[in-house]
Amino acid sequence: MNIARARPEDAPDMASVHxxxxxxxxxxxxxxxxxDGxxxxxxxxxxxGPAGVVICRTVAGEAEILTVGVAGWARRTGVGRSLMHxxxxxxxxxxxxxxxxxxxxxxxxxxxLYERLGFQRAGLRKAYYDRGVDGLADALVMRLDLTPTAL
Ligand SMILES: CC(C)(COP(=O)(O)OP(=O)(O)OC[C@H]1O[C@@H](n2cnc3c(N)ncnc32)[C@H](O)[C@@H]1OP(=O)(O)O)[C@@H](O)C(=O)NCCC(=O)NCCS
Known part of the structure; x- marks a missing residue:
C-alpha cells in the first residue's frame, strides 16, 4: 500500500475512493x-487502486479532519490508521x-480507530448529521493533543 500526500491531479482518485x-x-x-484551500x-x-483518503485543514495551531474514508475492499488492513498517522x-x-x-x-x-490513535471524547453536537429517512444523528467531537510530550 502506498500512502502519499495528495496532489491536485489525484482529485479523480480521491473522489472515486470517497x-x-x-x-x-x-x-x-x-x-x-x-x-486549493x-x-x-x-x-x-x-x-x-485508490484505497483510502483523508483531508485535513490546519488553522492557527489547530487541525481538523474534514473527511477520512477507506474503500470497502481495503478495510481492516490498517489503511485508515496509516492515513490518520x-x-x-x-x-x-x-x-x-x-x-x-x-x-x-x-x-x-x-x-x-480514533480512540486507538489516542483521540479523546471532547463533546457532542446534537442533531449534526442528516441521515435522511433515518432522521438526525448526533456527532461526537474528538480531540488529540499533538504536542511532543503528549504523543
Ligand atoms: C472508519 C474507517 C475509515 C476505518 O478504516 P480501516 O482502514 O478499515 O481501519 P484500519 O484497518 O486502519 O483499523 C484500525 C483500527 O480501527 C479499529 N476498527 C476499524 N474498523 C473497525 C470495525 N469495523 N469495527 C471495530 N473496530 C474497527 C480497530 O481497532 C482497527 O485495528 P485492528 O484491525 O487491528 O483491530 C472505514 O471503516 C471507513 O472508511 N468507513 C466508512 C467511512 C467512515 O465512516 N469514515 C469516518 C467518518 S468520521
Missing amino acids: AQAFDKPWDENDFEDLL EGIFGVLARGE AAIDLAREAGAQLMFLEVDVANPAAIT
Missing part, C-alpha cells in the same frame, strides 16, 4: 477546490498542536 466509503460522496471538483492537505492510499505527522509539521474531528455517534468502526 464514493466507495460514503453515501453522499464529494466529487472531483470538491477535492480540487479543497486541495488555505492550510488544507490530503493524503491518498493506493493499492490495487500521515495526517497527524503533516499537521504537526504545519504547526498544529491540537487535532479535532467529528464522528457519528453510531459509527463504532471510526470511533474505535
Whole structure:
C-alpha cells in the first residue's frame, strides 16, 4: 500500500475512493477546490487502486479532519490508521498542536480507530448529521493533543 500526500491531479482518485466509503460522496471538483484551500492537505492510499483518503485543514495551531474514508475492499488492513498517522505527522509539521474531528455517534468502526490513535471524547453536537429517512444523528467531537510530550 502506498500512502502519499495528495496532489491536485489525484482529485479523480480521491473522489472515486470517497464514493466507495460514503453515501453522499464529494466529487472531483470538491477535492480540487479543497486541495486549493488555505492550510488544507490530503493524503491518498493506493493499492490495487485508490484505497483510502483523508483531508485535513490546519488553522492557527489547530487541525481538523474534514473527511477520512477507506474503500470497502481495503478495510481492516490498517489503511485508515496509516492515513490518520500521515495526517497527524503533516499537521504537526504545519504547526498544529491540537487535532479535532467529528464522528457519528453510531459509527463504532471510526470511533474505535480514533480512540486507538489516542483521540479523546471532547463533546457532542446534537442533531449534526442528516441521515435522511433515518432522521438526525448526533456527532461526537474528538480531540488529540499533538504536542511532543503528549504523543
Ligand atoms: C472508519 C474507517 C475509515 C476505518 O478504516 P480501516 O482502514 O478499515 O481501519 P484500519 O484497518 O486502519 O483499523 C484500525 C483500527 O480501527 C479499529 N476498527 C476499524 N474498523 C473497525 C470495525 N469495523 N469495527 C471495530 N473496530 C474497527 C480497530 O481497532 C482497527 O485495528 P485492528 O484491525 O487491528 O483491530 C472505514 O471503516 C471507513 O472508511 N468507513 C466508512 C467511512 C467512515 O465512516 N469514515 C469516518 C467518518 S468520521
